[in-house]
Amino acid sequence: MSVYLDHAATTPMLPAAIAAYTTALSLVGNPSSIHSQGQNAKRMLEEARERVAESLGCDPIEIVFTSGGTEAVNLAVKGLYWARNAGGTHPRILVPRGEHHATIDTVEWLERHAGAVIEWVPIDELGRVRLNALARLLEEHDDVALVTLLWANNEVGTVQPVAEVAALAARHGVPVHSDAISAYRHVSIDFAATNLAALSVSAHKIGGPQGIGALVLNRSAVVVPLIHGGGQQRDVRSGTQDVPAAISFGVAAQHPVSSFAPLRDRLIAGVRTAVPSAVLRGDPDSVARLDNNVHFTFPGCEGDSLLFLLDSAGVSVSTGSACRAGIPEASHVLLGMGLSEVDARGALRVTVGHSTTDADIDTFLEALPQAVARASRAGLSDRDVTLRPVGVGVSGIDA
């Protein structure tokens, strides 16, 4: 029986979301069709949109369904940039360090291909954006296209001061996008109250299906679309909408929120007892940290060794950092927080969700000390190896 503690990567679909999804799969009707089947599909789609809107404190018309979180982030960042910088007047994008790769890769693409100037805003040792640095940049530059930032860091769980950032930017008339994919349903989000231009979410992080997300796009926000053809969804995101996925997303969005903080805090305390040398990363404050996130670094250990050993023991966790085709690299979030590359490599992210039990946590905490002991023996991958002595006259058995 394997224990799943990687809910930040994706969390199991809620039974109600599965039921709604599978039922909807047998319906026929394109929501853009005029006949009654089309109207029925459209009705169900719009009900789903209303449910998602309600969970985010926005108007239904502000919900643009996308293929997932990454598309939502791309649409927000590129779309706002292209619209704001139409005449080449606003090429600057302000981005904190430690953002998700959906954002980093997007702004770097704009830098390479569309003349964007990126200002990387420093983060503190807990992973929180330095507001004074952001304020200074907004003061210094009148050519800022947008500010984009995570609502909460997906690796270390630190909740960002989104409202303060939005208020600061509003004073300069600069639109703000927030990637709330990891924060959605873990912190309270009231879009209407935040002064944001756009906000990205994804269904599969909250118990809905993979393959659908949404960009919340303020009525007044102007974005240039990524995808053309058909003019669906405010002309912003063309293409036939995925009705069954939207329905399932809507059900997941309405599922009552419960706090995972007790499980998280049990895990944090348990890790500290089991492995006293482990260092908690991200904000230790209960409310300034995502309620499902536990993130430690284990000195002298390689995260991928720990992951392998725990997987062998039947526990699924994450190193937290981005992988390109599974190729591990030191977390840019931890590096941005000031950790050395060596320290950053020993990272493990453990995230809980609606299916997590106390027994899961027991299993993890039982397996952890041995895994850390072994991984510590194996050390870091760039260390010198002793198996083959280097030098002159390397001998065999009896030479």
Added chain:
Amino acid sequence: MKILAAMSGGVDSAVAAARAVEAGHEVVGVHLALSRMPGTLRTGARGCCTIEDSMDAQRAANIIGIPYYVWDFSERFKLDVVDDFIAEYSAGRTPNPCMRCNERIKFAALLEKALDLGFDAVATGHYASIRTDDDGNRELHRAADWAKDQSYVLGVLTAEQLAHSMFPLGATPSKAEVRAEAAERGFSVATKPDSHDICFIPDGDTRGWLADRVGAEAGVILERDGSVVGSHDGAAAFTVGQRKGLHLGVPSPDGRPRFVLEVRPSSNTVVVGPKEALDLAVVAGSKYSWAGRAPADPHTEFACHVQIRAHADPVPAVAVLRDGELVIRPDMPLNGVAPGQTAVLYLGTRVLGQCTIDRTVSAVALPVS
């Protein structure tokens, strides 16, 4: 046993992993990430190191039904293989990066990590055999298929490394059988081309790649008597034995082609001469190792065969350990050996040991001018 199967994404390592499972071992597949910035798709004759190769390895692991992980050895690989390759060329030597990778990465960094994490051995798709002698010593032997035999590049393995290595393909009659077996098992890589080029040189242009990194300065090409016969754009781009690309302005006295005899990076000069001047009577190296049990008395001359390239013919020789140096005297002169190359010694099919050649003695004295 608990076996770590190193899976490059090629057909050999996939079949090796499958055979290890069938032999009753508990197997985990591991792909080595050797570059921080891997290419996306495979190009040319490279058989590893792209994302596509990693996916191929994963698909094979899926079909075999074993867990699969990617482990990052990019830093170690850069230091021990890539930087070493550049440094060796800069010093006028001709290194073998595949041997270096076996010596320092696959059967060192990877093997040691595997042992520390609870594995008993590392299995690879190399064509070579491990046997155990009557006293329980592990021996490295040539593969059954001499055409595919890779025992040469494994010649650097010591007794301890051999004790924790497994080569499931060693007894296979031919590569064709491995491909047939892969097809039968449903591996998508059954028809994937063999890799030939150096994995970290994307387009296979070793000379161009080196020129960008070694730094090239114009210098002169000399005859052995010191007379200048041409010029070059950088000594490090030349390899001992090379004939083409010399562009010599002065024809040789006898009208016969000239070959690179020596590269001297310190003076940025290249020495050329007739083909027979490449013949060597002795090759020797102070960095040597024994592949398992050493000869009973290595300080007394012993008969063996010496092989100086992965696919060169073995040549009868006598060897001896003298003053901390393994000295090898072939029965007939060896041709075109560059410092930095590895001489591997064989006793029949068994690999006895190896040294990195750092000293040679010509078979032909400099002609009196």
